[in-house]
Amino acid sequence: MNLKELYQEIILEHGKNPRNLRKTENFNKDAKGNNPLCGDNVHVYLKLNGQKIVEDISFEGSGCAISMASASIMTDLIKGKNEHEAKEIVEDFLGMIKENPELKSENLKEDEKTKLMCLSGVKQYPMRVKCATLSWHTLVSAFDNKREEIKTEN
Template sequence: MQVYQKTVLEHSRKPHHFGQLATATHSAEGFNPLCGDKVTVYLNMSSNGTISAARHETSGCAICMSSASMMADAIQALNFETAKALCLQVNTMLTSDSSGNPPGMPLQSLEGVRAFPSRVKCATLPWQTLLTAMMGETLTTTEQEA
């Protein structure tokens, strides 16, 4: 199945950067009330807006877990604007038919989710939560637009 690529399954079985970050300067919880998925994103952001550390605690399906894991890999050491741009790139890849500007591997391995409308929010929840944390807010749900 296109949606459960090897990379996706590997990240879901052994998620990277999993767990709390005691020194987090920013953190937010994201919920999908329809399925009970929950993602907490922890960030250490320096005063100039660079993400010096990112971790996540995710309770959800394989798509949600692997999306959070790949996201945590991808945003280490990014600055605020670059991380925000990446959020938009991933969101476009998951929700839009136009090819746009793909985010590259391994994030592109999530592209297959787009063909499963009921599962798109599983993949976007970590990114929505990341944006929420970066904006200094603490809570988001899939039933509100980020």
């Protein structure tokens, strides 16, 4: 266990000043996520253009440093990607948080991978994995226009 690995400077910084914490004007897809055990909640907004490229992505919500930083970094990375690429990045991230030692996605640049790997410290804290993954599951739900709220218990 290593708190320094969990609470890296970049996590604390994103947690304190989350990027894209707002509501996209003219969003055309959105979804809500909720962690009923701890009360974390997130609402992801997407604006896709005709080619299904993410023109804008934003989120609203509240949660711990891990969940806010994770949503913040996610929105930064997903902007400009198309739906297919974005979903592939989500798969890669969830795989890394669960078991994979590193990220494999070809849709992420090296510096983007480095940024995302800052969340890998969560692996050692099973109770906190849900904090890191809530916004990512919610993103997929927004793409798929699922109306039911994402719950981390599912």
